[in-house]
Amino acid sequence: MTTLVIAEHDNAALKAATLNTVAAAQKIGGDVHLLVAGHNAQGAADAASKVAGVTKVLLADAPQLAEGLAENIEATVLAIAKNYTHVVAPATAYGKNIAPRIAAKLDVAQISDITAVDSPDTFERPIYAGNAIAIVQSEDPVKVITVRATGFDPVAAEGGSAPVEKIEAAADRGISQFVNREVTKLDRPELTSATIIVSGGRGLGSGENYTKVLEPLADKLGAAMGASRAAVDAGYVPNDYQVGQTGKIVAPQLYVAVGISGAIQHLAGMKDSKVIVAINKDPEAPIFSVADYALEADLFAAVPELVSALV
Structure with a gap:
């Protein structure tokens, strides 16, 4: 049993939600592989290799992955998804954009926004604005999951020594194009x-x-x-x-x-x-x-x- 975590990053460093997602993957059990898909993303891959509990880092580095376009990330994940029992992403805008596409292409039901892992096939997620907790069991061969970061304490960003393996990036799908990104700059913590x-x-x-x-x-x-x-x-x-x-x-x-x-x-x-x-x-x-x-x-x-x- 091996879980693939799709890392959210800026090509230089990992986003905080990735550490919470790795924590959820560890609770599933088995090995945890971390996918860094980007361009000139060696810095993010090096950071990923140090994350506690990660057994391997997969680096897909290509210009078409530079801006995290969901169609290209999805295609890269699908090329290796058959090697995994679980594909997990943070329930952020980034993860929510990618995971449903992967689930649809694999013809499986996505399990969204989990806050607890009861077993490798059983998960908890809030419904009705958090007033009830649904316990969801999946028999799908590959379970596609998004993780609510607040439900899991982050793993340590240092202490690991996972090897970094370069993999082939999927070709540009050509159905979407990055135009512009406006980033709010804050003097305060995010x-x-x-x-x-x-x-x-x-x-x-x-x-x-x-x-x-x-x-x-x-x-x-x-x-x-x-x-x-x-x-x-x-x-x-x-x-x-x-x-x-x-x-x-x-x-x-x-x-x-x-x-x-x-x-x-x-x-x-x-x-x-x-x-x-x-x-x-x-x-x-x-x-x-x-x-x-x-x-x-x-x-x-x-x-x-x-x-x-x-x-």
Whole structure:
């Protein structure tokens, strides 16, 4: 039994979600091979070889793989898929773009967004915005799986010594073309990999208040900044900040929710956080049901007090 993990990377280094995905693959059992498909990606392959628990790194290096176009990655994976019992990818935009194509071509049912491995053929995944857990058993010869990163602690990025084997990249399919990529540059930690997140909701009242009230707290904590869907829809912050079922799924060490009532779709995206602090003046706010520490107070008074109390 051997599992192929499709690495998410930028050709120079691995993305954090890859380490969580390798952790899930290890729970399946057997050997774990890590595929690095890109161009001038030796740096990413070298990083992959050091990941704890990886037994082999496969490097497919070609110009048509440079931008991670799903059609070309899929074709490269299909050429070697018969050698594996499981093909696993992170449940990120990258993985969600590739895995369904592979499953369709293999004529198997994809198992999406798993949060636990019960056995090599049985997995757990959240449904109904995380209010229920489905246990899915698959008898497919090759199981194509995406992994919710927050469900698994990442493996160590150092400590391994897997050999790197170069494989043939599939020819350019010619059915898609990379045009442009706009990358948001942040001075703060990236939301999905941050250990501390400060999030604001509609209770802040405006984008100006979001900045004035939350930024000093985030600065003191060295935190990333997030938001509820209501705050994003109201135009307080860009879509990149949204935490929730239709935004980003996070599980930091500390999640501070300010002026967030706790709609079900928001809770689905952050309730796996290790410690949750909620500040809200509504004693009936659903966010209090998942909070480890709940402060019923006016956020405009409580947050500045908290900032001044932090060293």
